Amino acid sequence: MSLFIYNSLSRTKEKFEPLHPPLVTLYVCGPTVYGHAHLGHAKSYVSFDVVVRWLRHSGYRVKYVQNITDVGHLTDDGDEGEDKISKQALLEKTDPMEISQFYTKSYYEDMDRLEVQRPNIAPNAAGHIPEQIDLIDELIKTGHAYEVNGNVYFSVESFPEYGKLSGRTDQEALQSGARVEIRSDKHHPSDFALWKKAEEGHLMKWRSPWSIGYPGWHLECSAMSMKYLGETIDIHGGGMENKFPHHDCEIAQSESVTGKPYVRFWMHNNMVTVNGIKMGKSLKNFVNLKDLFNIFDPIVIRFFILQSHYRSQLDFSDVAIRASQTGLEKLQETYKRLLTAPTYSGDLPFDEFDKVKLQTHEFDQKIKDALHDDFNTPIAISVIFEFIKNVNSVLDKHGKLQEETANCAKDFIETYAGEVLGILKSREGLIATAARDGGKLLDGIMDILLDLRADARKNKDFALSDKIRDQLLGAGIEIKDTKEGASWSKKSGV
């Protein structure tokens, strides 16, 4: 089966072939850096992280560009809108540059903790003013844009397909219910700003042929996408709320200049709701990631996000995340069990062959099919859970695995849970965690304690063995007696 991707433009799943294999050009709308990242950012960038990881795993060379918006994104689309970064700078009594740098750093911190791989290129809008000016210039020359009082607007009437992505093609009808204030400067109410003249006191401004001012928000993505990825890119991703107007505007600007399709596959991730209602600034129910990470391990959040499909709405609630946490612990525990399970060489019993070795290949196919079907991570996860159930079942019965089977199983989990989905703590990560917590010293002490306890149990001195177990639990270490012997793990977190 080959990869199928749901294309928002055609509203169907289409077979994906890059324009210039093995290269895949991918652009994803990045954050506007005027505040800390929230759960919505996490859903979007974790989703596209899996897209990138899966494409790379499938053998493509992905060139991934994700912008940082540090200028031009206004608080509303009318002419009265303020620049978000500037507004925050005034609020925090500092420089816009400091604001954008501070929150850019914060954003990457959060994404790193979510195991989101960094884009290959992360251009910022303020660093690409000349490119944006050139684009505007070209649009004016070709009759797609006009200047009024130092402002430049894109003329939607010059691009008959305007609105094709969102289905908002009837501009007259749109105006009746529109809440955007109609301004006299625009030739048509739907026209949007490419360049705006800076008002007095405006902090971020640049010289241009039309005025001292700043670019409109929609422009940066067109300019930077075309600069780094070419005039036609394979995939453009972003949040669903950006379909209109942002992405429709991008299409209009770009295709008006090049006369070529701007994007071959549009991918839009759905939104996060909180207890059933949207997360909105006005509703004051944003779930800040840094706050959330104080309660849950970031990898739990990542797992929680990937348990639903990227095109589905994700409802955040405490109980839902707790359920995910327990589930993920089970996966991690099985992986740890697999790493430490005794192995043997030689023939393997039928059930081991049937449940693990044979099924590894079947599960491998199932999980590939799932991910090839528009990145169906919930199915992929369900396959991993079926698999670990079988591994546990065999280990319960035999207490060991044939070496080759064990390697197969480890490889399966490391590939899909680790490399592709990023929900597994790596061997190195597990070792690193142990090292941070006292490392080898603690390992040594625990070996002694478990040894003592095993002796006590052998002598049926259960009072002593239970005392060791209970007191360790009180100290945050949990003992489990399994067929392979006693094991211990830290209780807190995952």
Added chain:
RNA sequence: GGCGAAGUGGCCGAGUGGUUAGGCAGAGGUCUGCAAAACCUUCUACAGCGGUUCGAGUCCGCUCUUCGCCUCCA
């Protein structure tokens, strides 16, 4: 008002014409000195009403409800 998505068992969440999604929680069991974990078995489903079909959670129509976008948002 326009554009769009969706209503699945106690909760979360896939599926989209015929065969177990999966996770969490519940019940019974195996194992264990006990516990935990794991494993086995198991109860609650497809908003409602019509229609198409040999057969529909899955297709079509209507009704009801929810959510998103059209303002700022990933």
